[in-house]
Amino acid sequence: MIFDKLINYLKLDKQEFSFQFNSHPNYPSALAFSDTLNFMGVKNDAYELDKEYWDELPEEFIAIVDNSFALVKKSGASYSVYSEKAKTLNKEELHKKSTDFVLLFEKTENAESKAVFNFKPLLYAVFAIILGYSFFTQTLFEALFNVLSLAGVYISLEIFNQKFGNTSTVIGSICGDASASQATNSCDKIIKQDKTSILGLKFSDFSLIYFTGLIVLGLFLPATSYIVKGFTFVSVLAIAYSLYIQAFVEKAFCRVCLLIISILAVQLVLGIVFFQNMPFTVGTLLLTAILWILVFSAVLYFSNILSQKESLQKSNAKNLRFKRNYELFKSQLLENEKIEFQDSETFALGNENAKLRLSIVSNPYCGYCKDGHKIMEGLLEKYPDDISVQIRFNYSPERADEKYTQLLSAFKHIYHNKPQKEFLKSIEEWFEIKDENKIVSLAGSSAPEDLAAFIEMTKDNTSNGLNFTPIFILNGYQFPDKYDREDIWFFVDELMEDEDFQ
Known part of the structure; x- marks a missing residue:
């Protein structure tokens, strides 16, 4: 779809x-x-x-x-x-x-898009530098040759990206707004169904290799004119092969392919008519060979990496489709023995009458608990009226130092004297900076609080085998080990609607 x-x-x-x-x-x-x-x-x-x-x-x-x-x-x-x-x-x-x-x-x-880095501005900057250099230091025809090479690289990159599932508005525009069936018989049929494979590279990949190498050589015109002309002559074979495939094998003409053929043809004419045969040295020939090997290796490397990534994504999608099945998750959840907590004063958030109850067994000094609390806060923010949350901090006075006692006292003071948002903000701030004095300052009081309820709650956690943190408990059932805690997002809606679970 x-x-x-x-x-x-x-x-x-x-x-x-x-x-x-x-x-x-x-x-x-x-x-x-x-x-x-x-x-x-x-x-x-x-x-x-x-x-x-x-x-x-x-x-x-x-x-x-x-x-x-x-x-x-x-x-x-x-x-x-x-x-x-x-x-x-x-x-x-x-x-x-x-x-x-x-x-x-x-x-x-x-x-917004989650892309980590957008390479297009960098690519455009490189193109601009090449264009500026060409028009200011070379003849008009040499600069025009480089412009055509840049156009070839850009189109080839779009085809290269499209091969791995990315959408190309450029290719779509060139191919036109034909119907889906016509698109399949033209551009898609020629590009996506390319049967050529040399070390895993398609015919379109060699277009990217060719134009990239030609750009570098074109920057050194006229010194490299003899070599450049040689490659433009060799491109005749590629033109003939492409036209043969389109006309006699696939029996459909691809506008993108025809555009690349036009670029190659114009470059061939420019090379024959306007480029002089400048003498070249063995060193120049050696550097040219190294250039093509490097470009070929780079394209091959990225093609293999992206192919592996695409294959893994397809495999992961199938596995996750199975894993994210609600009935399977529910069966894993109910496999655990139900936990009945004793009533004790604790940090209760959200709607206390909600049908979905989440308990998080946590420790402020546990590094992994930060992510667990982020998930809990996200659920409260998205479902404020449909979920209740209980934060169960483990606390034993014989093992806790003065700073931990002070920290829990500050949390308790904020919980009882300030809005829920400020309490959640104080916990979020704690996991970011781990500064007891800052939390005490937010509380506005350094007076010790009665922490007896936390001691009883910790004993309750221990008696139920909840010794490690963080642990999610959903309506009394421990979150399955086979799932990551982040997976709760895929099931929370169905959990809230499942009357049998409630």
Whole structure:
């Protein structure tokens, strides 16, 4: 299922979204799509709504149009629809091509792309430097040759990225807005179904190698003109092979491929007509050989790395789809013996009447507890009325020093005298700076508190075998060891709706 325009519009990381969507146990259902949007920070609610009520919908909503999830934007009397491609429909066409499913969404700050580093600005900066150098230090035809090489590199990079599932607006624009079947018979059929394989590299990969090497050689024109002309002559073989594959094997012409062929042809003409045969040394020939080996090795390396990553992602998606099955999680959860805590005064947060009760056995000096508390705080923030939380700090006076006693006293004072948000903020601050004096300052009191309830609670934890921290307890059942604590996000909605579990 393809919905590239929708993902781009919401500014989501396409690879991350695809991975989470494909690994959902209910893939490719509307529930899986909705849950994935929630996970990526796009809050949403799904409805089955008769078309007669669609006029009351907001300006933007998500629907299933032509059997694919699509963003629908009202634009006067027409609707702009973003899915695999962008298109405009009138009201009657939209209703005819859509199901009754609608999804209303609200973008949050977390909905931005999660990419760690964007290499495109760096790539554009390198291109700009090369262009500046070419036009200021070389002849017009030499500079034009380098411009064509840069264009070849850019298009080849787009094809290279598309091979690993990334969307390319450039390739999409060049190939046109043909229907899906036509796209499969042209660009996709030639590029994605390329049967050439030399050390795992496709024919399109060699285009990237060729143009990258040619850029470097082009910077040293006219000294390298003889070698550059030689490579442009060799490109005739690539042109002939590509045209043969398109015309006689696949019987479909790819616009991107034809554009690259045009670049090669123009460079061939420039080389023959305007480049002089400058003498070259053995050293120049050796450096050229080293250059091509380095470029070839780099492309081969990144191709193998990305292929392995793609393979692992597909494998992980299948494994996670199985692991994130709620019934499987529930069976693992209920395998543990139910824990009955004794009533004791503790830190209780959220809605005390909520059907889903989370207890976290923790220790302020436990390094791993920080992440557990972050998850707990996130759940409270997202489900303030649907979950209750109990923080169970282990405390034994015979093993605790004065600082720990002071810290717990400060927490207790904040809990009883200040709003819940300030109490949670004090715990968050503690795990960030680990400064007892700072927490005492936040409490506004250094007076010792009665910690007898914590002593009894610790004995209760120990009697139930809860000695290590952090530990999550859901409605009396210890969180399964086979799952990471972060996995609770995939099951919390179903846990709250499961009357048998409650």
